[in-house]
Amino acid sequence: MLRAPFSARGKTEGGSPAAGGVDRPAMESPRTPSGLSSPEAKIGLRVEDLWDVQEPRLSPSEKLNSCFESIPVSSFPPAPPSLEIEIPSDASLADAVEILSKNKILSAPVWNVDAPADASWIDRYIGILEFAGIAVWLIHQSELATHQRNGFGVDASMEGNFFESLISSDFYRNTKVQDISGTFRWAPFLALQKEDSFLTMLLLLSKYRMKSLPVVDLGEGKIENIITQSAVAHMLAECIDLHWFRNWGTKKLSDLGLPVMKPDKLVKVVEEEPVLNVFQLMRERRIGGVPVVDETGKNVVGNISIRDVQYLLTAPDIYKTHRSITAKNFLSAVRAYLGEHQETSPHLQGVITCKRTDTLEDIILKLDSKKIHRIYVVDDNGSLEGxxxxxxxxxxxxxxxxxxxxxFFDGVVPLPANSRV
Known part of the structure; x- marks a missing residue:
């Protein structure tokens, strides 16, 4: 069973506050300036109050660590109803993809239909179904199809009829979510307890590359909340006018050492790359998205994220217009599909970019308003820099x-590296 240690909760066994922290009751800040009334803004105000009483000798980073260590994740605003969706383990993969797509969510917990009613959360759930896992399954089916054709010749991933045949097959309709549990990143998943801190949550979403974090109630054996990257981006956007945030927010990206990756190390694909190769690349590099560039390799013409694998399974019109599905054709078909169905998507907004001279708060506001998790850095000529x-x-x-x-990670075991994205 998952054991969140005291070191990850900022408390010693005797209940003393974390080093540099303040043992204060969980309450709203008495200061509620006009315009700062959202739940996320109130969290920012709590950080502000804690910030003001930190020891002067602490660095800004140490102060913020201590502030976030003092706030439990039970204070995080509840997720919207769409994130409360859970998928039964005996649901078909086709139905599960439809559920994720219609609700515009990246993932959902999978509950074990065979678990007893009084099961603990670790026995109640078998994992989290993500588009990343679906991509792994789809790539595997493509590899099998290629092998069955001639062993190593024509690549099935190049041909639209592979996808068209797959989604119309009994095999696809009869494949259950539990049948692809080998693609789940954790067994069952990494979860927070309500008393865990914001610092724990932020570190898991950043350094440990989690996409979302369920918050569990050990007593009830169920998920109380799900904290996503988008929700954290919105929380930060609501805090940009607060004093503690402006220590970072007003700085230019270049002054903060961003982007971290050098231009020659950036993973990118050209327009003519087969789209399934793009998803394969994301799987191998364990990244959530890649820029699509023109023939010069410098100008960004689009972005493909791991969640876009859904369109290979839910938008058959793509195959009617493009038999060879390159990255360029895929993006064109997805935009046409979204426009026809009047759906909102970053794909319809063009490529979202920034420059090194932009400030951190500029970037956070863009991420929040555009509902994206990554933004590309370009120079004055529009060439991709990071x-x-x-x-x-x-x-x-x-x-x-x-x-x-x-x-902290004991009891929730990650699966082998080759099984996850």
């Missing part, structure tokens, strides 16, 4: 103290 993710931003705000997590 990428900044929400994880990069969080890593500039907080850091992991030595030995912080202790045995």
């Amino acid at each position: 990428v900044i993710t929400l994880r990069d931003i969080i890593s500039k705000l907080v850091h992991e103290p030595h030995g912080y997590f202790g045995d």
